[in-house]
Amino acid sequence: xxxxxxxxxxxxxxYLRQISEPEHPILAQMRQDTEHHRLGKMAIAPEQAxxxxxxxxxxxxxxxxxxxxxxxYSSTAMAxxxxxxxxxxxxDINVTFTDxxxxxxxxxxxxxxxxxxxxxxxxTMDEMLANGAAxxxxxxxxxxxxxxxxxxxxxxLKLVRSGGLIAIDNILLNGRIINDVxxxxxxxxxxxxDFNAHLPHDDRxxxxxxxxxxxxxxxxxx
Numbered sequence: 001x002x003x004x005x006x007x008x009x010x011x012x013x014x015y016l017r018q019i020s021e022p023e024h025p026i027l028a029q030m031r032q033d034t035e036h037h038r039l040g041k042m043a044i045a046p047e048q049a050x051x052x053x054x055x056x057x058x059x060x061x062x063x064x065x066x067x068x069x070x071x072x073y074s075s076t077a078m079a080x081x082x083x084x085x086x087x088x089x090x091x092d093i094n095v096t097f098t099d100x101x102x103x104x105x106x107x108x109x110x111x112x113x114x115x116x117x118x119x120x121x122x123x124t125m126d127e128m129l130a131n132g133a134a135x136x137x138x139x140x141x142x143x144x145x146x147x148x149x150x151x152x153x154x155x156x157l158k159l160v161r162s163g164g165l166i167a168i169d170n171i172l173l174n175g176r177i178i179n180d181v182x183x184x185x186x187x188x189x190x191x192x193x194d195f196n197a198h199l200p201h202d203d204r205x206x207x208x209x210x211x212x213x214x215x216x217x218x219x220x221x222x
Contacts, residue, residue: 017046024077026080030104043074051212052139055165056138057082059138059139059164061139062085064137064141065088065137065141066141067141067143068091068121068143069090069092069098070143072100073104078141082113088115089124092144098116122155125156129158135158137159140166141169143168143169147188149192165218165221171216173188173189177215199219
């Protein structure tokens with residue numbers, strides 16, 4: 001029985017990508033354009049996008065919510081994977097990054113599937129809940145600022161239908177999550193440690209955390 005996975009060197013990662021569905025050329029170009037940016041690590045890893053889109057296809061997702069859009073890699077990957085009648089709701093506050101995302105959506109020919117809300121995501125989600133959108137989303141992806149993660153999660157739990165999926169990125173904080181919290185720790189450290197610790201005991205959900213990227217948590221809403 002295999003207990004520990006092999007060390008995933010760049011060469012082994014390249015091999016895994018060669019035997020999986022090829023990355024769409026537009027996504028490959030987007031990743032190349034972003035990786036030289038000082039905040040390029042904010043984009044999800046190709047393996048994370050591949051898993052999320054694979055799951056979305058399996059679930060026949062038609063209504064998708066994204067919290068944190070950056071330059072649009074994850075939303076473009078999802079829109080390319082979903083049918084033409086699918087609708088994506090994206091939330092972000094950064095005009096500069098989302099202008100790049102809009103250009104990428106146009107280039108990929110999927111802009112008609114996406115609605116972008118440029119305001120704090122919590123406001124957008126509260127507005128959607130007030131307008132009757134509870135239990136209407138098939139899938140949600142949280143990849144935004146870390147301190148509000150518990151608040152994003154609670155609202156997504158209301159917006160996503162029973163049997164739907166919530167994915168949360170960067171739950172490892174670049175490996176710092178296992179370190180003790182001290183006076184020099186950012187607020188996100190204690191918040192995410194507490195959030196992660198409570199997930200297995202939340203009887204509303206079925207959580208699974210995978211060692212992809214900076215840690216990817218997948219949550220089924222019961």
